[in-house]
Amino acid sequence: MQNTPKSMRLQIALFGRTNVGKSSFLNLMAGQDIAITSSVPGTTTDVVEKPMEMIGVGPAVFLDTAGLDDKSVLGEERIKRTIKTLDRADIITLVCEAEVWTDAEEMILAEAKKLNRMTIVIINKIDLQAPTEEFINRIKNDYKVTVVCVDSSSLDNRDKYLNVFKQAVIANCPEDYLTPPPLLADLVPKHGLVVLLIPIDVQAPKGRIILPQVQAVRDCLDTDCACLIVKENDYVKTLEKLNVAPDLVVCDSQVVDFMVENTPENVQCTTFSIIFSRLKGDMATFDAGLKAIDTLQDGDKILIAETCTHHATCDDIGRVKIPRWLKRYTQKELSYDVCAGRDYPDNLRDYKLIIHCGSCMINRQETLSRIAKAVDVNVPITNYGMCISYCNKVYDRVVEPFKKSGALQ
Ligand code: SF4
Numbered sequence: 426m427q428n429t430p431k432s433m434r435l436q437i438a439l440f441g442r443t444n445v446g447k448s449s450f451l452n453l454m455a456g457q458d459i460a461i462t463s464s465v466p467g468t469t470t471d472v473v474e475k476p477m478e479m480i481g482v483g484p485a486v487f488l489d490t491a492g493l494d495d496k497s498v499l500g501e502e503r504i505k506r507t508i509k510t511l512d513r514a515d516i517i518t519l520v521c522e523a524e525v526w527t528d529a530e531e532m533i534l535a536e537a538k539k540l541n542r543m544t545i546v547i548i549n550k551i552d553l554q555a556p557t558e559e560f561i562n563r564i565k566n567d568y569k570v571t572v573v574c575v576d577s578s579s580l581d582n583r584d585k586y587l588n589v590f591k592q593a594v595i596a597n598c599p600e601d602y603l604t605p606p607p608l609l610a611d612l613v614p615k616h617g618l619v620v621l622l623i624p625i626d627v628q629a630p631k632g633r634i635i636l637p638q639v640q641a642v643r644d645c646l647d648t649d650c651a652c653l654i655v656k657e658n659d660y661v662k663t664l665e666k667l668n669v670a671p672d673l674v675v676c677d678s679q680v681v682d683f684m685v686e687n688t689p690e691n692v693q694c695t696t697f698s699i700i701f702s703r704l705k706g707d708m709a710t711f712d713a714g715l716k717a718i719d720t721l722q723d724g725d726k727i728l729i730a731e732t733c734t735h736h737a738t739c740d741d742i743g744r745v746k747i748p749r750w751l752k753r754y755t756q757k758e759l760s761y762d763v764c765a766g767r768d769y770p771d772n773l774r775d776y777k778l779i780i781h782c783g784s785c786m787i788n789r790q791e792t793l794s795r796i797a798k799a800v801d802v803n804v805p806i807t808n809y810g811m812c813i814s815y816c817n818k819v820y821d822r823v824v825e826p827f828k829k830s831g832a833l834q
Contacts, residue, residue: 429484430636432705432788434476435602436486437594438514440507440533443492446549447520449577451475451489454590456583471503472510482594488514493529509767511536512794513787515602516594517544519570523556526564534568540794543597544570545590552576571597605789606703608644609673611830612693617672619645620663621654624680628741636785637697641675661687673826675700678810679742685819693826698810701783706792706808708833710800712824714807715815717778718751723758725777727751730795732786734766747780747809750816769795779806 439447455475473489490510491503511517517537521530537544546564548556551574561572571593575586613619623638638654645652653671655663657680664671664687674694676684681696688694702711721727729743740746748761764770767787773779779799784792799806814820827833 428476430785431474431476431486432636432784432786434484434486434788435479435482435594435598436488436513436515436788436790437518438488438490438510438516439518439520440490440493440510441520441549442494442527442529445492445520445522446577447489447492448473450520450547450549450575451487453575453577453580453583454487454587456580456587472506479591479594481591482598485594493533494527508536511540511542513791514542515599515788515790516597517542518547519544520547520549522550523548523554524560526560534570537570538568543599544568545593545597546570546572547590548572548574549577552578599790601789606832608640608700608704609650609675610644610648611832612695612700612826613645613648613650613672615649617648617650618667618669619650619652620660620671620674621652622657622660622674622676622680622684623654624657624677626679626740637701637783640785641697641700657683660684664688678813679746681810681814681819681823682817685817685822693829695823695826696810696814698783698808699814699823699827701785702808702811703827703832705784705787705789706781707796708827710796710806711781711808711811712833714778714805715811715820717805717807718755718812718815721751721755721757721759721777725757725759726775727759727761728770728773728776728779729761729763730769730779730781731763731765732767732782732784732792742809743780743782747812750813754816769798773799773804774802776804779804780809780812781806782809 439451441447455477471491475487475489477485477487479485488510490507493504493507495503517533519530519533534544548561556574564570564572573589573593576582609619621638621641623634642652653663670689670692672693674684674688674692676694676696678696678698684694702708729747731743744763748759751759781795796806811820814823824833
């Protein structure tokens with residue numbers, strides 16, 4: 426992997442009315458023409474993503490959204506997508522013009538406040554009209570946000586405005602992004618040994634391993650641990666060859682029953698999906714959501730939520746295996762809807778349970794927004810690895826490392 430995955434970058438979302446210069450501002454920050462800019466309102470039709478290394482800030486991705494007052498035929502759909510971008514924004518950046526303040530600006534700042542997101546207001550086009558002190562102070566005082574004045578008309582000013590914006594980003598960087606929950610660090614001692622049990626089946630991508638596995642390897646190195654990777658057919662023999670017991674075994678959830686059966690009682694073990702439930706989500710809410718499995722009745726609807734759009738195979742984990750395990754455990758006839766990628770339905774109330782994947786393709790903020798939407802309508806939500814382990818009756822064993830570390834009560 427050459428670049429930091431988008432899901433781990435600071436997500437800076439740009440909002441604003443059409444033609445306030447969001448795309449010009451993005452081009453200025455990037456120092457190149459990325460977004461399509463034009464004086465014709467509504468040129469940005471979908472979210473344009475621009476990954477960028479910001480020295481002093483780190484890897485970031487700018488999300489350039491469509492204008493909030495787009496009156497074109499497709500405008501409503503674009504605005505919906507724009508509003509959805511709020512879910513994943515670590516920092517909301519509202520671009521406006523001097524002395525112009527409309528319902529669109531009000532709406533974004535109201536949403537930012539509701540979602541408790543850090544917000545920067547960019548007063549753009551100051552080369553055309555400079556803002557009055559009164560205008561700047563009113564925004565600062567009424568909304569408690571950082572205000573930055575910018576002229577995006579020429580790349581000549583880039584260094585000056587980039588530095589001012591970076592300072593604003595550093596001052597507004599959310600704590601949750603700066604110090605996210607650990608992946609493995611509190612579960613293993615320094616210089617310990619971690620075994621990663623990775624089956625290579627038809628669903629495994631050709632020539633590589635998937636992101637949660639890559640991140641676990643990197644986390645082992647960051648934690649000064651040795652990491653041994655093995656497929657399930659060599660697992661038992663490999664353990665026998667070791668003259669020290671591993672400090673932790675992490676497996677793909679699909680082989681959790683095999684791992685538990687073949688891992689000595691004194692060795693801690695868990696799954697990739699469960700370690701991601703904490704890194705990307707809220708472990709306690711997912712743990713509480715599991716209880717709903719025991720109350721499911723014939724005909725209940727379950728939402729399977731995946732954040733990648735992989736090609737589903739005949740033995741797909743979300744579409745085939747989880748329904749099979751749930752059927753075996755509950756003995757009930759349940760019905761399923763699957764959402765993938767960035768789709769997350771509005772009709773959450775229709776479901777008796779949401780089962781969410783490890784979210785390796787989206788950022789923590791977006792997963793937390795999804796969890797909050799489920800909690801808002803009292804729909805239990807849990808995680809793939811937790812659900813699979815529960816149905817295989819090995820849940821207590823695989824969450825034990827988190828209970829020991831105090832991460833889960
Ligand atoms: S299903 Fe979820 S956790 Fe698994 S690879 Fe796709 S995005 Fe990552």
